[in-house]
Amino acid sequence: xxxxxxxxxxYVAAAFGMVSVWLSTREHLAAWPTAIVNVLLYVVVFREQxxxxxxxxxxxxxxxxxxxxxxxxxxxxxxxxxxxxxxxxRQRVVLAVIAAAGSAVLGALLARYSDxxxxxxxxxxxxxxxxxQWMLTRKLLENWLVWIVLDVCYVAMFIMKGLWPTAGLYAVxxxxxxxxxxxxxxxxxxxxx
Numbered sequence: 001x002x003x004x005x006x007x008x009x010x011y012v013a014a015a016f017g018m019v020s021v022w023l024s025t026r027e028h029l030a031a032w033p034t035a036i037v038n039v040l041l042y043v044v045v046f047r048e049q050x051x052x053x054x055x056x057x058x059x060x061x062x063x064x065x066x067x068x069x070x071x072x073x074x075x076x077x078x079x080x081x082x083x084x085x086x087x088x089x090r091q092r093v094v095l096a097v098i099a100a101a102g103s104a105v106l107g108a109l110l111a112r113y114s115d116x117x118x119x120x121x122x123x124x125x126x127x128x129x130x131x132x133q134w135m136l137t138r139k140l141l142e143n144w145l146v147w148i149v150l151d152v153c154y155v156a157m158f159i160m161k162g163l164w165p166t167a168g169l170y171a172v173x174x175x176x177x178x179x180x181x182x183x184x185x186x187x188x189x190x191x192x193x
Contacts, residue, residue: 007165013041014169021173024136025180027084027187032069036062049161052116053106053126061133068137075138084188087140095131102127121157125150141188144181151177 016038023031039058046055075082087095103124110119129150135143151174158167 009041010045010163010165013038013045014165016041017169018172018176021176021180025176025183027072027139027184029069029072032065032072035065035068039065045163045166049163050115050117051122051161052114053110053119053122057126057129060130064130064133064137068133071137072139082139083191084139084141084184086188087135087142092142095135099124099128099131102130117161118157121153125153125157139184141181141184144177144184147177148174148181 016034020031020034020038023034039061043055043058046052046058072082074080103120106127107120107123110116110123116122128146132143132146132150135146151170154170155167155174158164158170
């Protein structure tokens with residue numbers, strides 16, 4: 001793909017990503033359709049950069065975004081909007097095991113069978129991102145803490161790959177994740193009160 005086209009694709013994808021995450025911090029349902037546009041554009045960007053786990057992750061995100069859209073709208077009691085909740089301790093352990101297992105399997109596959117440039121980092125970030133995204137669809141407060149850690153690591157990886165707009169996007173995601181954490185925590189407190 002022409003470098004200019006790839007660059008513009010990356011910028012447009014980044015813009016949709018920023019809007020989507022900002023809408024998520026506000027618990028706004030439009031976060032999901034904007035997320036779908038974002039991830040489909042990033043399929044192209046990551047394919048060109050040989051970040052195959054992240055490319056595949058974007059396809060999965062598209063499906064998760066459809067689920068999240070429906071779940072936020074109708075996942076609460078009696079088909080109502082889904083409220084913010086916390087992640088039970090047992091579920092945290094299960095999610096950590098899923099992220100670790102996914103990282104190990106995907107990392108081994110990428111390292112052995114592909115020309116991926118950062119197979120283990122790509123696999124770990126992708127597997128853990130799937131867990132965080134699932135937590136987001138369930139409106140689990142702690143998803144934002146997982147995203148904060150991931151965003152720091154993603155910024156470093158994208159700088160290494162020379163994907164400056166995407167590194168900038170993930171730096172913005174880092175700030176938005178902090179805002180999301182604070183906002184959702186207040187939402188949870190309001191529900192309890």
